Amino acid sequence: MDGELFPREPTEIAPGAVHVPDWLGPGRQRELLAACRDWARPPAGLRTVRTPGGGTMTARQVCLGLHWYPYGYARTAVDGDGAPVKPMPGRLAELGREAVAAAYGQPPPPGACELPDADPYRYAPPDADADADADADTDWCADPCAYDIALINFYDGDSRMGMHRDAEEKSGAPVVSLSLGDTCVFRFGNTASRGRPYQDVRLRSGDLFVFGGPSRLAYHGVPKVLPGTAPPWLGLTGRLNITLRVGGLGTGPD
Template sequence: MLFDQLPRDDARITPGVVHLPGWLPLERQAGIITQLRDIARDVAGTPLAMTRPQLKSGQMQVFMLHLGRMWATNPYRYVTHAGGVRVPPVPDNLLQLATEALRAAALYDESLSQWPATFRPDMALVNYYPPGATMGMHQDRNENSPAPIVSLSIGDEALFRIGGTENRNKPWDDVTLASGDVIVFGGPKRLAFHGVPKTRPDTLPEGCGLKEGRINITFRQVENSH
């Protein structure tokens, strides 16, 4: 583990943030990786290809694949098409997985408990972290819905950091995310700054579907349910 002193039991980290370690079994992880590879192959060579986005601050370290909707820049917004190509839908099994994970997390936090019955994720962002890659502190603030964010990790261990809603400054809560872990944040932490300041290469479990690096799937409900 990156930080052995950090807990590995199901836990509410802080109001609005719940960690479910080892929630997804290894064989299901491998199946999802195979599924995502197939989608990535289908969109290769199109405007939806899995690439490292170029931001004003420079090129990101992670590769991104969009499902359901695409995160576009200048201005930041969600779109359903890019270059005339429709963004591939979020597979039904992943939609079900996200809802199941939220239901499990809601047992530990009252601010999440209102959401499982109405949660309708319509977008999944797949981030591939090459060995040692990181992601800076940021907010997920372009969604119209205040529904929680559900995030699944597969592959190498990562340090997930979540702070306040006003800026990137301390205090932070740090959580080690291993393969199969889920973290959910919503309620008072829905717009919290969060990031991945460290990943640990060569810590993925055999059989997870990856040979190196880390996949993070972030499920979001962009539009309000009707």
């Protein structure tokens, strides 16, 4: 925020989890917001996510690259209009790499994209897209740390996100989170449970949060959004969160 007595500094919240305040400048924020508005339009646009228990998430979502649904990935909006998912833009994938370099001071080291072979919390996507996957070119990208999935969540003033882990991917590459619009309380926890210990971090418009390494499978959530805190020049009511991931699922772009 302009005029602060003490500028906010990058902070390691937990091993491998780094908060970089004000990483996106006004120009980049406006550019991303305009792109999000395009991606949110149908087909395969912004939708309400329904959980297997019959509930609904209060934050609405649109996906790029692969479509996330509880709890797996598909090539089509299987819990929406069924349309093919929009491709992951190259500029967004590159932004993911830039973000990791900014948070850690360098790109992820060799082996950083690997998860343990046995992970009881990783869900396997169902077989609905088995035929499509069989025809996929699994060598589409030589870089195993290329960001190929984006989940874009829109929060209005009453929206929140419960504690959860990003565990459907087969890659251990760091998760990149970008914030636009209203400030939120971001709760970053531990890898063992949804409860304490955890830390609450305020993420403002333009902030970057990256978590990988020992914190890659940490529970995290958004218990509160602070309405009316978005910068006036952005022209956004509510909060947009752009989460970039490396799937490691062997399903590249069509």
